[in-house]
Amino acid sequence: MMKECKYIKEIIEKGTVEWPYRFFHQGLEMGRERCFRELEKSGLVGRGGAAFPTSKKWGSVWDTENVVLICNADEGEPGTFKDRYIMENNPAFLLESMLLSAFIVNARALYIYIRGEYTQAISLMKKEIDQADVVLDAYREKTGVKLEVEVVVGQGAYVCGDETSLINSIEGVRPNSRIKPPYPTQKGLFDAPTIVNNVETLCNLSLIIRDGGDFFSSLGVEGSRGTKLISLSGKIKNPGVYEIEMGKVSLREIIEELGGGIKGDHELKFVIPGGISTQLFVENEIDVMVDYCSLKQAGSALGSGAIIVADETVNAVEMAKNAADFFSKETCGICFPCKEGNRQIHNMLNKIYVFEGKREYLKLIREISETTSRAARCGLGQSAGNLLVSAIEKIPGDFTYYLPEIDLDRDEVKK
């Protein structure tokens, strides 16, 4: 039986009570240059979904002043709840990781943007920040900067998970995405160079400072160093947050051994490996290793690490309709391909679902999705069609059942 990896989870569950803010103080002692060298050695990439090398992002603002650091806790990708798990179980660990990161990038302002749905996480983080005077004093003593930690509460807009939309949201304008370049690191919040990182990414930084970049990069595989928190949900016996060492465990092992397999007496039908912005896998594809490269090679992505498991009772058309409904509502509407593309796909899926679809819809959905993914500004539009198109390709029977003109034995497909 596979044992769950407990690298980051150990701290989250046990806490650092015996020595509060130890990673932060350790970082202060090491100095920002040495900390950054450890980060470079570690090979850490962003855990929010884009997997951008953290040292590259931070390196790009290294010599600039007035850097703003934003912790992105606007965890909105359906199926993802790992950041909530961190904040609810160990808000102090996140706060010290944020402060440590602020110290390394030499930030003059620090924000955490938490989605409004996470009421418990919001109050815990606020409480933690209110009690952090001593550590903030230590920060000021070391850097000369009187840092204030601002909590910004999201008010229900998935697109704010995109860093440029998030920045607009804090600025108090409509949170549409921005055209890049300029990248936030060049011109971000109120034009200041801005670093936006996911909750889990910043928490990993504390571990890199504790154990060194070399140790961190000994975990995982090339391109996917360290561990990853997985949000496991769907038709699974034991849903929850699990930690895996990247590249060492297959999707099947996660589902069967950590998740206890499918709930009830059913068979696995398909698995979404990285949230509803990623392509699904059917049963014979899930022996793939879970890391950024392997999942990409297999035609999908690790995304935010939200694994959603579906059994044979799940109808792929309903699921696709659900995802299309989500994206057509949550698009910010500023760039036309995303706004109109998602609307058209949504309309077609709705028609298919009431047996009013046409055969060419399946082709059209694929084409529109392709165009949207190439033309959209931000990650929302770029990835909105992944799940639906893969569902049409890999589970065609569910779709053709609703398309009577397609010459297939409907009862056969229904099985």
Added chain:
Amino acid sequence: MRILINALAEIQKEFGYIPESEIKRLAIDMNMQKAQLYGVISFYSRLYTEKKGRNIIRICKSVTCGMNGSQSIREAVIAHLKIGDSMTTEDERFTLELVECLGLCNVAPVMTINDAVYENLTAEKAIEIIDSFD
């Protein structure tokens, strides 16, 4: 520095929604046009410019909750309260919202009423919980 969406949330906490009079005041305070403020408010699903029910029921309809039977919960609650999505009961007791992922997929299907979370629901359980609210 004052962050607009936090300021809006505070107003809503006080009044239950964001009244026109407060928007006027905020526009002056923040040196913005009223139209700009409405533009921001209307973007967010959790900000309201109209009065809502005393209790806000949010039922998640995203993928994981959908797989675990949120459809039947939605239908049962709609039939029970006799209101649709984003509507308020005549007695102003409830506002119903069918929402995107609440990030509680490990305990799907899920509903929240105000800030309280109700996990692993069935239609019967949901109705029972709703009836316990004033």
